[in-house]
Amino acid sequence: MAKLGEILVRKPLISESQLKQALMFQASYSQQLGRILVEQGLISEHCLEQALREQDWRRNGYWVID
Numbered sequence: 001m002a003k004l005g006e007i008l009v010r011k012p013l014i015s016e017s018q019l020k021q022a023l024m025f026q027a028s029y030s031q032q033l034g035r036i037l038v039e040q041g042l043i044s045e046h047c048l049e050q051a052l053r054e055q056d057w058r059r060n061g062y063w064v065i066d
Helices: 004-010 016-029 033-039 045-059
Strands: none
Touching: 004 016, 004 033, 004 045, 016 033, 033 045
8 A cells, every 4th residue: 555655755746855854743743644744835735635535546446557
């Protein structure tokens, strides 16, 4: 299953270093990764929605193009 951070880095909407920083923040404050990235201004709500949709499609076996 593709993780949200992996999807965002692959697109590329965020960098590996931005993902690592957000994950460290997440570990300290127990917020959802997508919410952290939006609040930090790294991605838009629209980009988050698209990435979450892709994640859901992959989880359910609908995503075939990579």
